[in-house]
Amino acid sequence: MARINDHYLKLQASYLFSDIAARVDAFAKANPDTPILRMGIGDVTEPLPAACREAFHDAIDEMGTHNGFHGYGPEQGYPFLREAIASGDFQARGCDIHAGEIFVSDGSKCDSGNIQEIFSSKARVAIPDPVYPVYVDTNVMAGRSGFNVNGRYEGLVYLEATAENGYIPSPPKEAVDLVYLCFPNNPTGACATREQLSEWVEWARRHEAVLLYDAAYEAFIRDGSIPHSIYEIEGARECAIEFRSFSKKAGFTGVRCAYTVIPEDLVALDGTGDRVSVHKLWNRRHSTKFNGVAYPVQRAAAAVFSEEGKAEVRRLIDFYMDNADLILGTMRELGFACAGGTNAPYVWIRAGQSSWDLFDQLLDSTGIVCTPGAGFGTCGEGHIRLSAFNSRENVEEAMRRLRDAGLTA
Amino acid sequence: MARINDHYLKLQASYLFSDIAARVDAFAKANPDTPILRMGIGDVTEPLPAACREAFHDAIDEMGTHNGFHGYGPEQGYPFLREAIASGDFQARGCDIHAGEIFVSDGSKCDSGNIQEIFSSKARVAIPDPVYPVYVDTNVMAGRSGFNVNGRYEGLVYLEATAENGYIPSPPKEAVDLVYLCFPNNPTGACATREQLSEWVEWARRHEAVLLYDAAYEAFIRDGSIPHSIYEIEGARECAIEFRSFSKKAGFTGVRCAYTVIPEDLVALDGTGDRVSVHKLWNRRHSTKFNGVAYPVQRAAAAVFSEEGKAEVRRLIDFYMDNADLILGTMRELGFACAGGTNAPYVWIRAGQSSWDLFDQLLDSTGIVCTPGAGFGTCGEGHIRLSAFNSRENVEEAMRRLRDAGLTA
DSSP states (O other), X not given: OXXXXXXXXXXXXXXXXXXXHHHHHHHHHHOTTSOOEEOOOOSOOSOOOHHHHHHHHHXXXXXXXXXXXXXXXXXXXXXXXXXXXXXXXXXXXXXXXXXXXXXXXXXXXXXXXXXGGGBOTTXXXXXXXXXXXXXXXXXXXXXXXXXXXXXXXXXXXXXXOOTTTTTOOOOOSSOOSEEEEEXXXXXXXXXXXXXXXXXXXXXXXXXXXXXXXXXXXXGGOOOTTSOSSGGGSTTGGGTEEEEEESHHHHTOTTTOOEEXXXXXXXXXXXXXXXXXXXXXXXXXXXXXXXXXXXXHHHHHHHGGGSHHHHHHHHHHHHHHHHHHHHHHHHHHHTTOOEEESSXXXXXXXXXXXXXXXXXXXXXXXXXXXXXXXXXXOGGGTTEEEEEOOSOHHHHHHHHHHHHHTTOOO | OOBBOGGGGGOOOOOHHHHHHHHHHHHHHHOTTSOOEEOOOOSOOXXXXXXXXXXXXXXXXXXXXXXXXXXXXXXXXXXXXXXXXXXXXXXXXXXXXXXXXXXXESXXXXXXXXXXXXXXXXXXXXXXXXXXXXXXXXXXXXXXXXXXETTEETTOEEEEOOTTTTTOOOOOSSOOSEEEEESSOTTTOOOOOHHHHHHHXXXXXXXXXXXXXXXTTGGGXXXXXXXXXXXXXXXXXXXXXXXXXXHHHHTOTTTOOEEEEOOTTOEEEXXXXXXXXXXXXXXXXXXXXXXXXXXXXXXXXXXXXXXHHHHHHHHHHHHHXXXXXXXXXXXXXXXXXXXXXXXXXXXXXXXXXXXXXXXXHXXXXXXXXXXXXGGGOGGGTTEEEEESOSOHHHHHHHHHHHHHTTOOO
């Protein structure tokens, strides 16, 4: 009889969202007159920019004509989009990345989940804690871990992000082959400085490890000294892969467009000790298991780089970051120690108690729903995440309720 | 240093399309006045149906409003599309498939490439020959084969589709766990009858194997007695996964929407011999590594099931199948033995010589580009594939040139 991939059975079921839903339901039943304010949302809420919609519409009209019809496109993306990305997101910031190194995809979740496939199943993997669960789960599925014991998988190396290190983990003492990093970070909102990233790049080159750098939130960086791309660091072309997305930047969570950068300089060893191009391996994977992003979606994404598109993206980012300012200001006023919120849409708040206790306290006293940090890993315990993705009205109302409730740290 | 997945190095580079391109280039240079007619195209050529474009446009307008904005959707697809599929593609044909068993995706290439992940890396795999290369390559990447020796990978079981068996392989003698089947077939155009499919289902249930049934071309079936879905066969719910796509049916190759059906009855064994739901495993994979299809694309796909959409799809299919009639009629008139072309957009032609020899002969004498069968596997040798995906004008011109050239089998 057919047998399954047993590694899947090691996966811990996540009850985070169902637990939240159950507590919110109970509150709603007990307090039918208190409107619930969801402040834990990890999804954008503002409309898709007009420049993107216009390009999207035009491409659909093209698809209705014989001459303008587009069938299968290049799996790696159309040159018009790869070139706009290379120029607008990298060369404009002084990064030596060219269009041929960009792989357009339908999402960073797919890319950051699939990238491990091209590496050895025996690769030693380091993963931040707290963390976006996809990095962990996809390595567990691929057999790079043992079982989960007390919330951590045996065999994975955890990079602890705590108040003590400003939520920026340092390179591990033990040798690892693959390291997932995410800056601006989800969930902590922490951003690595140029010096901290340089330390990582230097370490990766010394240990010949590969950094898997998730920069899905780079557009939210407002501090001019913080790098947007790992390729702003000397030497990163030889040790880093970067994931980027239009999701949070331009409201594409329901449109689906992202990309992965793999420099042609990046190599890894095969079983005989020869150096193999990681770029070529990923190209093989991408063209074998993926058929490209919809042509109209690629046109919509390219519009992000137009003058009108750039202005709209700036307005979107400013809007969400003004929300973040309100949240950060209020929480600090109430005495909470906070990270994030200045170069990221998430505010990471020390609970001063267990994360579920503060979750319950917020919900019961104000009808506000946050995300308990424990849902992101062991080091998330003792924290909650508040999100700037919301309407201004909701954020203002939530902050008013927090102050009125007399809540203090 | 980071090590790669060495199984990737077993993959044979495919030179099929580059070889074709090189020969076409050489011909074009030598014959600048002969317009080249590409009759090997595996991609649709007609515009996207108006019903789909209209729904697509409407959804983009929605995305421009606060109330109509859609961010992340359910990874498995929106209920409106899953329900339209279950009802329109299955229940309408008497298949017991419900919306919860449909996983909407961005392409059958992704689905048929990724499905193997949830099964044991030691699974024994049977694959047709000739074949769509994705089934083979993704299993090689996952380590289920040895090296390629004389065009075949050690460890895979090849199901030979030849003129002798009417291009419909019978179940293998040896025990296998996973079997890829594709009907209507790419590249042969062959369709399995109800009796032949029943034999496969019976065999799979006896051996507790899983059938991976690719029905991407089902919309081209015109013979009322041929099943469109494996679920028209009694017992298939316990042994089969089906892949479907909007690509060829509704001109979606550049729009990207497909789906996979995994019945809740399908189980496989874990390492301790317990039965595990394959549906649940795929749901875990799909929701961990995929973030859903664009909302506007799902709206465009749902329009395929509207009355207007159905009428347009019928016209598209009729158009391509009229092309197929012209090709099949001409090739038979010229004395070639052909398969396919009656319930599939591909005509599979016995070359009476090596497939590359007939390729060269066609190109040199008529400027027509076909696909040499050898590119699809050992059993493709001695055949060429002609495709009905083209304008009427091109097909008529190609057939006229073939007759004028006095080409005979």
